[in-house]
Amino acid sequence: MTSLTITPGRPLLGTIAVPGDKSITHRAIILTALANGVSRVARYCRGEDCLNTMRALQALGVRIDESVEELQIHGKGLWGLTEPSGPIDCGNSGTGIRLLTGLLAGQDFFTVLTGDESIRRRPMGRIVKPLRDMGASIAGRKGGELAPLAVTGSRLRAITYASPVASAQIKSALLLAALFAEGTSRLTEPRLSRDHTERMFQFFGIGLKREGATLLVEGRPSVGWNGVPQLVVPGDFSAAAFFIVGATIVPGSDVTIQHVGINPTRTGLLDVMMSMGADIQLLNRREEAGEPVADIRVKSARLQGVSVGPDLIPPTIDEFPILCVAAAVAKGETVISGAEELRVKESDRIATVSTELRAMGAQITEQPDGMVVRGLGTAEKNGCLQAAHGRSHGDHRVAMSLAIAGLTASAPTVIDETACIETSFPAFQRTLLELLTERQ
């Protein structure tokens, strides 16, 4: 079992980079594999989640040459995938298994998709049901509610679907299936979830229209799309989030994170942290692969509790574990509501974050759809947490959030079960140490 020991007492100082965006990397691998010709995907995320999606496409007959710097993907065209000889293992990745299920529903071959223990607990009915409405033939445990999923490729028809959940994984699974379906699919969601798939469709020139809140996709395009000489993946805002909060709550910190994606459907944490009093600047704004990018400079600041309601849930969805760390040391109460989706992430994040931060002295009350955090701070300074022996519950974002929480403790904190950090941010510990040892 791997563990991480965090020794507090020093500010975070210096300039760092974070891994390529995990969500964008999954999509880049899939859409370049369906393109005509070779594409290069640079600065991609080398976390296990994305490597599993890369291996899945290799198993589906796509040649992908892998180096640390870039993937060279030999696209096979829209109809070029071939039947894999064994089950596809998506590891820990909800994005991987859900997007691939959508992609494979309309092929003319059979596939089995599975993943680790956490993936086999997570809800799949949310994609299986609408895909079945399109004519997909998908079997799975509990009537298709749970993986493994066995997909017998079928001729799909377009769907008009209003998703009950604001979920980019549902939306993207259906957008991919819609490409292989007959007719025009129309998709809506209750609130806008991350729009990387839509942006990447546009980047590749894949037909997609937006009419108000509805996305329209024409199935079976007569001409496909071409590979691109280079697609540079922006840095992952969700990885940067740990250092945005870390630099804010550790006194004397000043950190710049270079080349970070600031797509507004992802940066709810910036809005929340700014309203809590954080000192954050977005510098050198530019665009990369149809996505807005900036360097983010963060200096330490005193925080004040805040209310986070349903509108801010989709753009903040992966940042609640680390936001709770900020809330725990802020002055006053932070109330998070409308966030029941947190219960079906890599872990039940309402339960795991509450349990672990409480063990560090935080005052958190669980609610069915969120939590109430009574911050330990005063008007003069942010509060401190206590050293503890924590555990990740197999959830990478819980592991990294506890590491940042440990920076405010009075003695070293040990976090167990940290191998899961590999799923998204293999260099997390090294990057944190870089900031802790930098001297100006």
Ligand code: S3P
């Ligand atoms: C993701 C969508 C979100 C997010 C996940 C990545 C994606 O999940 O939590 O980490 O890449 O589409 P939901 O779509 O289930 O909200």
